[in-house]
Amino acid sequence: EDQVTQSPEALRLQEGESSSLNCSYTVSGLRGLFWYRQDPGKGPEFLFTLYSAGEEKEKERLKATLTKKESFLHITAPKPEDSATYLCAGGDSNYQLIWGAGTKLIIKP
Amino acid sequence: NAGVTQTPKFQVLKTGQSMTLQCAQDMNHEYMSWYRQDPGMGLRLIHYSVGAGITDQGEVPNGYNVSRSTTEDFPLRLLSAAPSQTSVYFCASSSMNTEAFFGQGTRLTVV
Numbered sequence: 507e508d509q510v511t512q513s514p515e516a517l518r519l520q521e522g523e524s525s526s527l528n529c530s531y532t533v534s535g536l537r538g539l540f541w542y543r544q545d546p547g548k549g550p551e552f553l554f555t556l557y558s559a560g561e562e563k564e565k566e567r568l569k570a571t572l573t574k575k576e577s578f579l580h581i582t583a584p585k586p587e588d589s590a591t592y593l594c595a596g597g598d599s600n601y602q603l604i605w606g607a608g609t610k611l612i613i614k615p
Numbered sequence: 616n617a618g619v620t621q622t623p624k625f626q627v628l629k630t631g632q633s634m635t636l637q638c639a640q641d642m643n644h645e646y647m648s649w650y651r652q653d654p655g656m657g658l659r660l661i662h663y664s665v666g667a668g669i670t671d672q673g674e675v676p677n678g679y680n681v682s683r684s685t686t687e688d689f690p691l692r693l694l695s696a697a698p699s700q701t702s703v704y705f706c707a708s709s710s711m712n713t714e715a716f717f718g719q720g721t722r723l724t725v726v
Contacts (some may be wrong), residue, residue, distance in 0.1 A: 552716070
């Protein structure tokens with residue numbers, strides 16, 4: 507059965523303290539690993555798509571990487587405005603998205 | 616550029632009532648979907664459509680109906696609301712195998 511698991515459930519960091527979020531996946535015929543950001547009361551907002559192991563993408567303080575079993579979202583020197591819930595999803599062979607439960611990131615000033 | 620528009624933002628229903636959640640997109644996307652989001656769980660797919668006139672069930676379709684008469688619109692109907700349908704509902708659209716764009720969500724409470 508296709509599955510996506512994110513860890514940790516919640517992460518509290520001090521401003522400037524770098525860390526990583528994990529997304530482990532078992533998705534047959536993976537057609538892309540997607541990262542989204544979700545702010546309270548809002549819909550998910552697209553960040554990155556990774557298609558093959560070894561691929562990396564960056565946007566400001568965020569960098570996403572992909573292996574054959576996991577994806578990581580690295581956050582470098584985060585700011586309070588980076589506080590949000592980060593979601594990952596695997597695209598399966600039918601182009602459906604299999605979603606993880608998310609990691610709630612809190613950055614304290 | 617409106618993107619994906621959902622209405623209403625908030626709704627309270629009594630058990631047994633019916634209602635329609637509206638979703639419209641202006642990006643000419645062929646793929647549209649409805650999800651529900653519950654605390655501690657990932658987004659769960661209710662129904663989806665790969666084009667006008669074509670719909671299919673997702674992971675949790677019971678108690679919901681959809682139709683897709685135009686490319687732009689994809690309404691979700693609750694036939695007889697139950698407390699278990701209390702949730703936040705999101706509509707999304709995309710081109711095939713590209714990133715999905717989400718609406719702002721509808722927070723539904725069934726009492």
